[in-house]
Amino acid sequence: MNTFNDIKELVTALKREEKLISEMFSKRKSIDYKLNDALELVDYEESRIDLLIQKAVIRQNGDFLELDGQFLEFFEQVLYVSEEINLSYIDENIKNIKENIVYFLNESSENRRYAYLRFIKKTFRNMGLITLRSVVDMRRNIENTFKNESNYKNKQLKLENLDEKRTVVTNLIQQTLLLINEEELTFFNRALDEELGRIIIELKNQLGECSHNLIEIEKQIIDYLNQIKQQGKFLEKLRKLKYLKDNFIIEAETNIKQIVSNKNEVIFETKPNESINLSIDFLREDERAFNAIKRIAKNYRDRLLFKPEMAERISNDYLDNNIEEEIMVNLEELRNRFIATSDNLFNFILNYDFLKEVEFNERVTIFCQIISQYEEELQIQDNYQTTNGIEYAMVFSR
Amino acid sequence: MITKYTSEIFNVLRKGQFICSNSPDDDIKKLYKVLEDEETFEDLHEFFYQINYILEQGNEYYYFSRKENNVDLDRKLEKAFNWIDILDFFKTFDTSFDVGFRFSPSDIVNQLKNNADLKTKLEKLKKVSGDKKTNSERIKKIIEKLEKDNFISLENEITETYKVLTSFNYLKDIITTINIPEEIENEIPE
Numbered sequence: 001m002n003t004f005n006d007i008k009e010l011v012t013a014l015k016r017e018e019k020l021i022s023e024m025f026s027k028r029k030s031i032d033y034k035l036n037d038a039l040e041l042v043d044y045e046e047s048r049i050d051l052l053i054q055k056a057v058i059r060q061n062g063d064f065l066e067l068d069g070q071f072l073e074f075f076e077q078v079l080y081v082s083e084e085i086n087l088s089y090i091d092e093n094i095k096n097i098k099e100n101i102v103y104f105l106n107e108s109s110e111n112r113r114y115a116y117l118r119f120i121k122k123t124f125r126n127m128g129l130i131t132l133r134s135v136v137d138m139r140r141n142i143e144n145t146f147k148n149e150s151n152y153k154n155k156q157l158k159l160e161n162l163d164e165k166r167t168v169v170t171n172l173i174q175q176t177l178l179l180i181n182e183e184e185l186t187f188f189n190r191a192l193d194e195e196l197g198r199i200i201i202e203l204k205n206q207l208g209e210c211s212h213n214l215i216e217i218e219k220q221i222i223d224y225l226n227q228i229k230q231q232g233k234f235l236e237k238l239r240k241l242k243y244l245k246d247n248f249i250i251e252a253e254t255n256i257k258q259i260v261s262n263k264n265e266v267i268f269e270t271k272p273n274e275s276i277n278l279s280i281d282f283l284r285e286d287e288r289a290f291n292a293i294k295r296i297a298k299n300y301r302d303r304l305l306f307k308p309e310m311a312e313r314i315s316n317d318y319l320d321n322n323i324e325e326e327i328m329v330n331l332e333e334l335r336n337r338f339i340a341t342s343d344n345l346f347n348f349i350l351n352y353d354f355l356k357e358v359e360f361n362e363r364v365t366i367f368c369q370i371i372s373q374y375e376e377e378l379q380i381q382d383n384y385q386t387t388n389g390i391e392y393a394m395v396f397s398r
Numbered sequence: 399m400i401t402k403y404t405s406e407i408f409n410v411l412r413k414g415q416f417i418c419s420n421s422p423d424d425d426i427k428k429l430y431k432v433l434e435d436e437e438t439f440e441d442l443h444e445f446f447y448q449i450n451y452i453l454e455q456g457n458e459y460y461y462f463s464r465k466e467n468n469v470d471l472d473r474k475l476e477k478a479f480n481w482i483d484i485l486d487f488f489k490t491f492d493t494s495f496d497v498g499f500r501f502s503p504s505d506i507v508n509q510l511k512n513n514a515d516l517k518t519k520l521e522k523l524k525k526v527s528g529d530k531k532t533n534s535e536r537i538k539k540i541i542e543k544l545e546k547d548n549f550i551s552l553e554n555e556i557t558e559t560y561k562v563l564t565s566f567n568y569l570k571d572i573i574t575t576i577n578i579p580e581e582i583e584n585e586i587p588e
Contacts, residue, residue, distance in 0.1 A: 152493060231493070241573065241578070242482055244586070245482055256576050260471065265463045266412065266462040266463060267477075268473065
């Protein structure tokens with residue numbers, strides 16, 4: 001694999017492509033970086049990208065570019081933004097220290113002993129920092145997982161795994177403290193070194209802080225897990241109740257009736273209907289009441305239209321008794337009168353006083369009526385006379 | 399007159415509403431603050447007790463109950479059943495539907511496209527949604543129902559964002575307290 005020849009070359013290369021690398025690093029989570037976008041950041045000199053690919057700083061994947069894992073990890077580690085909590089690293093360090101302590105104790109050459117001691121000091125210093133960072137990372141990861149992980153089961157699993165990591169870190173801290181306080185007493189007695197003393201005190205301080213943080217983290221995880229569990233349980237319960245309800249057996253199979261019947265919350269009641277009568281004094285004196293009355297009265301104004309229209313008075317004239325008399329011709333009476341005379345019928349009717357004006361034509365009609373009604377009592381002769389242009393038979397009573 | 403808010407508190411609670419700590423309504427929030435004072439709470443409790451209302455404190459919310467029950471069992475059961483249906487619907491929409499959850503009707507409408515389960519449940523909720531034609535109208539109706547019972551509240555009119563209030567804990571409590579006997583539980587399919 002083609003790689004950089006020395007640090008200087010590496011740093012210079014990174015420095016030259018600072019723009020591209022920092023951009024790719026900041027976008028490492030959100031998007032896949034396209035070759036085209038990258039070209040813009042290297043002033044369209046493809047050779048510069050090719051060089052980076054050659055030196056395995058970035059990798060090409062079809063049209064996309066990504067930072068090489070090794071570099072990515074390095075940047076994350078150095079910038080304290082690592083998502084991964086690498087616990088094996090701490091474990092390794094403890095082992096290394098133990099080994100080096102043995103070497104130190106075995107070594108008689110002052111020079112080499114010093115080299116071992118230097119390594120031990122460096123590792124101790126690192127351990128404090130790494131442990132502290134793991135704790136900080138863990139806390140952030142827990143928060144993130146709880147808030148952002150949408151998959152329910154995964155959320156729970158991830159939190160449980162983080163909890164396991166927490167136990168591991170706690171164990172590592174204990175191991176480290178055990179190493180310092182009990183296991184390697186001889187070493188600490190022999191290696192009388194002021195700097196080592198300071199480092200150990202610093203380390204103990206850091207580990208103490210970590211322990212406190214871990215206790216807090218443990219509480220947090222338990223709380224989160226409980227919340228998830230409760231939510232899950234709640235959902236399960238709800239689904240079961242829904243199933244029972246949909247199958248119409250909820251009342252028979254659960255104690256819902258009993259539970260609900262003990263509930264006297266107002267929320268179950270229908271919304272109260274305000275039917276309070278207004279105070280008369282209020283209506284009389286308050287300006288608002290007056291306004292309200294006026295407003296409501298307006299609504300009633302239109303109703304006048306619906307009032308039935310009244311007829312005018314009936315005049316008294318209509319109410320007076322009015323008698324109208326009509327004189328009727330009584331044929332029966334007329335016949336009786338006629339029978340008592342010896343006149344002929346036509347002449348008799350013509351001269352009869354009817355108590356009212358009776359015209360000639362009418363008299364003729366009456367003449368005909370009497371003949372047709374009382375024919376049997378009359379004697380109709382064959383001789384005729386003419387009056388007013390009307391020819392009539394002579395009729396006498398029998 | 400215990401505080402100058404007594405009548406306001408009474409007016410809200412008497413309607414069967416809740417006074418929630420996370421209500422978007424500033425007035426309600428103010429009332430919550432008033433009730434949070436332990437001494438005021440005690441005084442008000444005593445005061446309302448005289449007129450047959452019991453001021454109760456739940457998990458981040460206050461509400462009224464009665465000394466005696468004056469609602470028949472059927473009505474209560476029906477209400478509880480309604481809640482189960484609606485809760486089931488919203489939990490199907492999003493399992494994290496809980497206190498503080500925010501959503502808008504359009505979120506649910508969108509979900510309908512790719513959540514067949516939700517769609518079936520919406521169909522079955524005709525009793526609540528009425529005979530509305532479109533899905534979004536139906537969903538609005540269901541949301542209204544929950545809003546009327548004061549478990550959610552409109553937070554932002556422009557974006558139509560609703561917020562789940564702390565009174566939701568009350569619903570959860572009811573669900574949790576209902577006991578399903580173990581032998582029945584085993585018969586319910588997963």
